[in-house]
Amino acid sequence: MKLAVFASGNGGNFEALVKEQSNYQVVLLIVDQKQAFAQERAERLGVKSIFISPLDYESKLLFEKAIIEILKEHEIEYIALAGYMRIISFSLLQAYSKKIINIHPAYLPEFPGKDGIGDAFRAKSTQTGITIHYVDEGIDTGEIIFQERIEIDPSWSLEELATKIHEHEHRAYPQVLKRLFERCE
Numbered sequence: 795m796k797l798a799v800f801a802s803g804n805g806g807n808f809e810a811l812v813k814e815q816s817n818y819q820v821v822l823l824i825v826d827q828k829q830a831f832a833q834e835r836a837e838r839l840g841v842k843s844i845f846i847s848p849l850d851y852e853s854k855l856l857f858e859k860a861i862i863e864i865l866k867e868h869e870i871e872y873i874a875l876a877g878y879m880r881i882i883s884f885s886l887l888q889a890y891s892k893k894i895i896n897i898h899p900a901y902l903p904e905f906p907g908k909d910g911i912g913d914a915f916r917a918k919s920t921q922t923g924i925t926i927h928y929v930d931e932g933i934d935t936g937e938i939i940f941q942e943r944i945e946i947d948p949s950w951s952l953e954e955l956a957t958k959i960h961e962h963e964h965r966a967y968p969q970v971l972k973r974l975f976e977r978c979e
Contacts, residue, residue, distance in 0.1 A: 795819065796818075796819055796821050796870050796872075797815075798872075799820055799824070800874070800875050801825055801878055802827050802877055803827065803832065805832025806877075807877060808832050808835060810965075811876065813968075817972055818975050822841065822843075823841055823842070824861060826848060826880055832876075842868075862885065862886060865890075871893065872895065873894045873895070874896075874897075874967070874971065875894065875897070882929050887931065895926060896927055896929050896934070898924065898925045899963065900924070901943055901944075905917075906933055911956050915952045918948075920946055920948075923941055925941045939970060
């Protein structure tokens, strides 16, 4: 299974997916931020990385059409979002229907959106989690593939909570994709 990973920043989940690949192969990283550290990880791991700026396109539709062409050139079958901070719109959703997977740093439907970790921390929640789901037209509303609860120690700082969440994500995301793709074989 040929997989492209989309990221906007650090790329920790991208690296976890590359290091644990088995019945899938991460062949491409697409980033939308020129300074995304994920690109350095891709270079070190030997994965092709492409920076594509939405500012270079007159519309989101044209931006996503350019991405779709890149994905076709690389014969990508699935997309894994890993800290990609853009809303996926109709054209990409249509081209990859039920083939775009996201990892979210909260136990959905709790704390959707771009700051699930910070939202859980500020709410003084006693637990949060991670969710892996298909991407649909909404924000973190797609069909859930996997969820895991994480108890929050009240003494943790925001940084400590983020570290714990990322540890769970880096372990779970590759395992869940492996199981998902076993069903596709």
